[in-house]
Amino acid sequence: AQKVTQAQTEISVVEKEDVTLDCVYETRDTTYYLFWYKQPPSGELVFLIRRNSFDEQNEISGRYSWNFQKSTSSFNFTITASQVVDSAVYFCALIAGANSKLTFGKGITLSVRP
């Protein structure tokens, strides 16, 4: 069985602060994919990143960066110099093995105050 744990439920920061959203996953499969999604107040889910289990390279995209560590089963997401528009719920998700079903974490509500 797969499981995704997002222990943080709500985070509030002031604009321009850096913030890290934690994600810990569990799976017995050696082949799996990890995802991050953003859900703004409007409700749609916006795809941010997909990472497979064989690629532990960290990734940077603008103000966003992701730290994938298999040793700790973590796939953390950092927003640098946060902005008010970053306010949203962020979900970490997992697909493992032959299973095509996404398993979502409970989500982290990020509030960025001006």
Place this chain on the structure above:
Amino acid sequence: SAVISQKPSRDICQRGTSLTIQCQVDSQVTMMFWYRQQPGQSLTLIATANQGSEATYESGFVIDKFPISRPNLTFSTLTVSNMSPEDSSIYLCSVERGVYGYTFGSGTRLTVV
């Protein structure tokens, strides 16, 4: 990545009635997924819809309550039947798009009164 058109975007329905949600994808896909997101909660998979076969439902979801149609490779509907206030949620459809991950429709925000 694929574009998914989902409608309606929101609706307020009377208890006991049914609502059909539509998802149109701009390219052919084998599987379409339907999710429910209850207020303040994460996403829960309702069922997987393959063209030409019965949908596969997850534990806790049944066809009588959430009938799904998949008439072709670009379209699917989910019906929420005999609604009660507990069905008030966001319903989302999704398709897999390879390296782009899973793309989601814009969601249907349902309120049952």
